[in-house]
Amino acid sequence: MRNFPIAKSRRLRSTPYTDRIEAHGVSAYTVYNHMLLPASFKSLEFDYEHLKNYVQVWDVAAERQVEISGKDSAKLVQLMTCRDLSNSKVGKCYYAPLIDNQGLLVNDPIINKLAEDRWWLSIADSDVIFFAKGLAAGKKFEVEIKEPDVNILAVQGPLADDLMSKLFGERIRQLKFFNFSYFDFKGHTHFIARSGWSKQSGFEIYVENSLAGQDLYDYLFEVGKEFNVRPGCPNLIERIEGALLSYGNDFDNRDNPFEANFDKYINLDSEINFLGKEELKKINQSGIKRKLRGVKIEHNKIDMYCEKTLFDDNNNIIGSVRSATYSPTFKKIIGIAMINKPYWNMKDQFRIEIDEKIHVGTVCDLPFI
Amino acid sequence: MRNFPIAKSRRLRSTPYTDRIEAHGVSAYTVYNHMLLPASFKSLEFDYEHLKNYVQVWDVAAERQVEISGKDSAKLVQLMTCRDLSNSKVGKCYYAPLIDNQGLLVNDPIINKLAEDRWWLSIADSDVIFFAKGLAAGKKFEVEIKEPDVNILAVQGPLADDLMSKLFGERIRQLKFFNFSYFDFKGHTHFIARSGWSKQSGFEIYVENSLAGQDLYDYLFEVGKEFNVRPGCPNLIERIEGALLSYGNDFDNRDNPFEANFDKYINLDSEINFLGKEELKKINQSGIKRKLRGVKIEHNKIDMYCEKTLFDDNNNIIGSVRSATYSPTFKKIIGIAMINKPYWNMKDQFRIEIDEKIHVGTVCDLPFI
Numbered sequence: 001m002r003n004f005p006i007a008k009s010r011r012l013r014s015t016p017y018t019d020r021i022e023a024h025g026v027s028a029y030t031v032y033n034h035m036l037l038p039a040s041f042k043s044l045e046f047d048y049e050h051l052k053n054y055v056q057v058w059d060v061a062a063e064r065q066v067e068i069s070g071k072d073s074a075k076l077v078q079l080m081t082c083r084d085l086s087n088s089k090v091g092k093c094y095y096a097p098l099i100d101n102q103g104l105l106v107n108d109p110i111i112n113k114l115a116e117d118r119w120w121l122s123i124a125d126s127d128v129i130f131f132a133k134g135l136a137a138g139k140k141f142e143v144e145i146k147e148p149d150v151n152i153l154a155v156q157g158p159l160a161d162d163l164m165s166k167l168f169g170e171r172i173r174q175l176k177f178f179n180f181s182y183f184d185f186k187g188h189t190h191f192i193a194r195s196g197w198s199k200q201s202g203f204e205i206y207v208e209n210s211l212a213g214q215d216l217y218d219y220l221f222e223v224g225k226e227f228n229v230r231p232g233c234p235n236l237i238e239r240i241e242g243a244l245l246s247y248g249n250d251f252d253n254r255d256n257p258f259e260a261n262f263d264k265y266i267n268l269d270s271e272i273n274f275l276g277k278e279e280l281k282k283i284n285q286s287g288i289k290r291k292l293r294g295v296k297i298e299h300n301k302i303d304m305y306c307e308k309t310l311f312d313d314n315n316n317i318i319g320s321v322r323s324a325t326y327s328p329t330f331k332k333i334i335g336i337a338m339i340n341k342p343y344w345n346m347k348d349q350f351r352i353e354i355d356e357k358i359h360v361g362t363v364c365d366l367p368f369i
Numbered sequence: 370m371r372n373f374p375i376a377k378s379r380r381l382r383s384t385p386y387t388d389r390i391e392a393h394g395v396s397a398y399t400v401y402n403h404m405l406l407p408a409s410f411k412s413l414e415f416d417y418e419h420l421k422n423y424v425q426v427w428d429v430a431a432e433r434q435v436e437i438s439g440k441d442s443a444k445l446v447q448l449m450t451c452r453d454l455s456n457s458k459v460g461k462c463y464y465a466p467l468i469d470n471q472g473l474l475v476n477d478p479i480i481n482k483l484a485e486d487r488w489w490l491s492i493a494d495s496d497v498i499f500f501a502k503g504l505a506a507g508k509k510f511e512v513e514i515k516e517p518d519v520n521i522l523a524v525q526g527p528l529a530d531d532l533m534s535k536l537f538g539e540r541i542r543q544l545k546f547f548n549f550s551y552f553d554f555k556g557h558t559h560f561i562a563r564s565g566w567s568k569q570s571g572f573e574i575y576v577e578n579s580l581a582g583q584d585l586y587d588y589l590f591e592v593g594k595e596f597n598v599r600p601g602c603p604n605l606i607e608r609i610e611g612a613l614l615s616y617g618n619d620f621d622n623r624d625n626p627f628e629a630n631f632d633k634y635i636n637l638d639s640e641i642n643f644l645g646k647e648e649l650k651k652i653n654q655s656g657i658k659r660k661l662r663g664v665k666i667e668h669n670k671i672d673m674y675c676e677k678t679l680f681d682d683n684n685n686i687i688g689s690v691r692s693a694t695y696s697p698t699f700k701k702i703i704g705i706a707m708i709n710k711p712y713w714n715m716k717d718q719f720r721i722e723i724d725e726k727i728h729v730g731t732v733c734d735l736p737f738i
Contacts, residue, residue: 007408011617039376138507248380
């Protein structure tokens with residue numbers, strides 16, 4: 001892959017931690033919610049091994065918050081997702097696909113319930129704020145919708161609890177998965193959730209005071225020395241192994257939530273009112289014609305700029321890979337692919353062209369690990 | 370400025386022309402509407418001089434289209450903009466700020482009227498599709514909203530008419546500014562507008578067939594040899610000199626259209642119904658407290674990652690620069706800045722810190738040229 005520099009500008013927003021991660025050796029960026037998101041430090045494979053064994057601090061400020069508050073806020077949030085939030089509780093995080101009127105996916109945020117009338121949607125890479133604003137204006141809802149200046153630091157890896165308890169006290173070890181609470185450090189109170197875009201466990205600190213966040217970043221590295229802390233970021237290898245889906249990569253606004261395996265977050269039988277409910281009922285009755293599956297390919301290198309088509313032995317298209325990487329654990333390429341029916345249960349090998357050569361692979365279950 | 374490579378992925382979509390512009394020497398990318406947009410070729414200054422003297426072909430597929438069609442399409446499009454479209458005509462392009470319920474800017478597309486019930490919004494960098502979908506769902510409008518597979522090639526520069534007429538015939542010279550029509554080449558019909566994100570005149574070809582577009586790209590370079598054609602892209606120097614505003618750089622969803630100098634596109638006295646109309650009336654009555662102005666700074670280099678604050682001699686903040694570049698024409702830095710009242714008419718010098726040194730500059734009118 002040839003390297004092309006990113007042309008920085010105000011439009012590709014820096015974060016409060018950008019100077020720090022550049023001093024710490026960030027080696028590539030992606031852009032996510034109009035903001036710089038680090039994509040690698042030492043190397044994808046080095047970062048991957050380190051993440052699975054120690055603890056990393058991530059600048060994931062690009063996970064922007066859409067704050068929805070006011071009298072009709074619960075109604076608006078529910079209207080945007082097929083997940084039933086009627087029994088949702090303050091202090092909990094809800095992974096929830098957002099759906100448009102046609103039953104197609106808009107985003108897959110974590111919805112944090114801050115109060116009965118105040119929510120933070122911690123979003124993937126699409127402008128949910130304008131979806132919410134459009135809908136609220138159309139419905140004449142009494143809500144306030146804004147993007148607060150929240151810049152998340154994630155602390156991820158098996159030693160995350162050890163590092164975080166040094167700063168925030170032993171109580172943080174008791175925080176349950178997809179719960180959040182408030183913790184103090186050096187005179188500042190931080191919203192901290194047990195969550196994060198890795199399967200190695202850890203926390204996300206929703207930093208509301210940028211200066212306090214920069215201090216926190218520095219302390220995490222100072223205190224983290226004994227745990228071999230390093231800077232990191234969502235890691236392509238680790239996230240594909242764990243099948244953490246990425247909006248824009250694995251699914252987008254042309255896909256419905258059944259195709260993206262979101263079945264357990266689709267509550268068609270409840271009384272709740274959400275966009276696309278009738279469309280999703282129709283899709284559920286008629287059945288889907290393709291869905292996301294894993295693929296393993298017998299090769300050691302793949303560059304993914306766009307979908308790559310998969311063929312069977314008779315040159316029928318069976319689907320296409322959307323994300324893929326070489327996995328040092330599996331010693332082959334692993335990927336997430338949209339596979340057509342009935343090929344999604346295919347046992348035979350498929351064929352794929354990589355760098356002008358044909359390679360073979362197989363369809364498999366997700367996640368890989 | 371240190372260079373950081375961009376980590377490509379399917380989420381940062383390639384265009385049908387990406388292979389070609391990489392073969393032609395693209396030297397940096399930005400990301401725009403979740404798509405790769407070239408930011409420079411030989412160098413900003415070389416590209417600038419060439420653009421002002423010859424003709425360039427630009428891959429601006431990242432100017433995505435939001436297609437709105439159906440019975441209520443005109444009502445929906447009008448609801449999103451403060452520009453009066455009640456007398457709009459098929460075949461014309463309308464530059465139009467989009468406004469939310471609070472009177473804040475969402476985008477500044479060119480709205481192309483394809484038919485009374487079919488529109489293409491050629492958008493700047495924000496997900497207008499979700500704003501439209503949310504609003505349409507809330508209002509229960511009968512519309513279809515989608516992103517068609519349209520990938521614009523722009524042909525820009527003083528020799529654009531000469532080059533385009535070689536391919537599309539002499540009729541194209543008669544196409545008026547911000548009008549579009551249909552032109553044939555090698556068996557394909559192309560929607561072509563006299564428009565583009567430079568002040569050097571030229572055309573935008575809204576390519577609907579990617580293969581035909583790739584052929585067209587190749588022919589433009591073959592036929593263009595005699596006009597010294599080169600690959601190019603929206604040029605930071607040229608666009609700041611001409612004050613072509615950039616959503617996300619010069620203004621965003623925290624600014625209202627009066628602050629961004631969109632006065633002539635704000636039709637408060639008409640009968641039309643649009644979001645934020647009452648808010649804009651209030652702002653119009655009370656008056657704005659800041660607005661976009663030009664600045665000239667006595668220095669030869671500036672890197673813009675974020676806003677830079679401007680101070681007067683008494684250390685009062687007078688505003689902040691949002692975009693800036695060295696201009697070889699003015700032999701100084703020129704920029705677009707949000708300046709507070711009453712400083713927007715300030716004649717004295719302001720001070721700005723660049724690379725840890727203080728430099729001086731003055732406020733001036735836009736555009737520069």
